[in-house]
Amino acid sequence: MMKLFKYSFLSLVLCLAIVSCKKDEPIPTTTVTNDGPTPYVIQIPKFFPTILNIPADNPMTVEGIELGRYLFYDGRLTGKVDTLMSCATCHHIDKSFENGIGYGYGVTGIQTPHVMLPMINLVFNSSGYFWNGKISASNPNEHNRTLEDVVYLGLTAPHELHSDSVSCKNAIQNIPMYPPMFKKAFGSDVVTFKNIAKAIAQFVRTLISADSKFDRYLRGEAQLNASELKGYMIFNTEKGDCFHCHGTVLFTTNQFYNNATDSVFNDPRDRFAITGDPKDHGAYKATTLRNIELTGPYMRDGRFATLDQVINHYSEGLVWSPYVHPLMKKINDGGIQLTPTEKADLKAFLHTLMDSTFITNPAFKNPF
Structure with missing residues (x-):
């Protein structure tokens, strides 16, 4: 039975990801032709999607990524000598580039409208x-x-770095180490706000998590224990109903759902605010479950402090409204109604999504 579930999942992933590579070989991206900086080829992990979200006007380069890493961790991006704040102020490597406390606060003290989201596998987000x-x-x-x-928004928003294009680029231009780095990455030692954003985006696209225990299981390099396998089966069947919104090896569809947390909707920044479609009242992105044990508190408002609370919500805490997504099939029962043992098994499986190599990767760490 365990082998049956393993190979069924592998078949599904292969179909969804349209994998067409030689056995055990990563799939290289299309090589970018560039006479200046060194093209950087992302090695796509086994079973991952093959389409990458890289714009044509910002190809990945070794020099651009390294510049982006320095900028990501540099508090001088605010352009204010008396106020230092960087991207890493709120996006901590040991929390999967989330902050681990919920809401963030910008240099002005203004709170972010929602809790922070982890930066994992964004190059696959379409x-x-x-x-x-x-x-x-x-x-x-x-x-x-x-x-x-x-x-751009992170650099300029009042609830984040609250910089402006002129102050930011001038501050970076006047730091001796940076003009030569911009020259290597973009062909000019003149710092521009656009190239600051491009470099940081290049770095963020390299933040790929693909070496959890579950990844190693799929690759035949590790085994799940009995509880983890039972949790895996719950996750990937109608029993748990998790896979509809958190499917494939990304553990997210990157789509938006009302997941039955409320009956009244007054958040001006839900999905409805973007689409104007009434069915999107109270709908938010299904976030990745990779490194889920690090990225609490959970939901867009951090209402759940622990994974146990999240599982209890889906088990017996669903709140009915006319806008609950149709994939929440057990809404009339109040949830999926898991037993205490089933909850423990599901939690055990979720812990297999922890990728310690991601949070200890030297290429992602503070270079200063």
């Missing part, structure tokens, strides 16, 4: 960023479409 997907390829505003635009 359906929008933030809890409501306000920045996406389908946005009619050309300045709200890409990961680069997410960086």
Whole structure:
């Protein structure tokens, strides 16, 4: 039975990811032709999607990624000598580039509208960023479409770094180490706000998590224990109903759902605020479950402090409303009604999604 479930999942992943590589070989991306910086080829992990979200005007390069790593950790991005804050202030490597406390606060003390989201496998995200997907390829505003635009917003928003293009680029221009790095990455030692965002976006696209115990299990390098396997079966069948929103090896569809947490909707930043479609009241992105044990508190408002509380919500705490997503099939029963043992098994499986190599990777760490 265990082998049957393992191979069924592998077949599903192979179909969804459209994998067409030689056995045990990673799939390289298309090599970018560039006479200046060194092209960087992302090695796509086994069973992962083959389509990457990399815009044509910002190809991945070794020099661009390294520059982006320095900028990501540099508090001088605010452009204010008396106020230091970096991307890493709220996106901690040991928390999967989330903050581990819920809401973040910008340099002005203003609270973020929702809790922080982890930065995991964003290079595979093709359906929008933030809890409501306000920045996406389908946005009619050309300045709200890409990961680069997410960086722009992070640099300038009052609840984040609250910088401006002139102050930010001038501050970086005047730091001796940076002009030569920009020269290597973009062909000019003149720092621009656009290239600051491009470099940081390149670095963030390298943050790939693909070496959890479950990944090793899929690759035939590890075994799940009895409880983990039972939890895996619960997760991937109608018993747990988890796979509909958190399926494939990404453990997210990157889509938006009302997951039955409320009956009244007054958040001006839900999915409805973006689409205007009534069915999107109270809908938010299904976040990745990779490294889930590190990324609490959970839900867009951090209402659940522990994984046990999250599991209890889906088991017996669902709240009915006309806008609950149709995939929440057990809404009339109040939830999926798991036994204490089934809850423990599901939690055990979720812990197999922990990737310790991701949070200890030297290429992702503070270079200063």
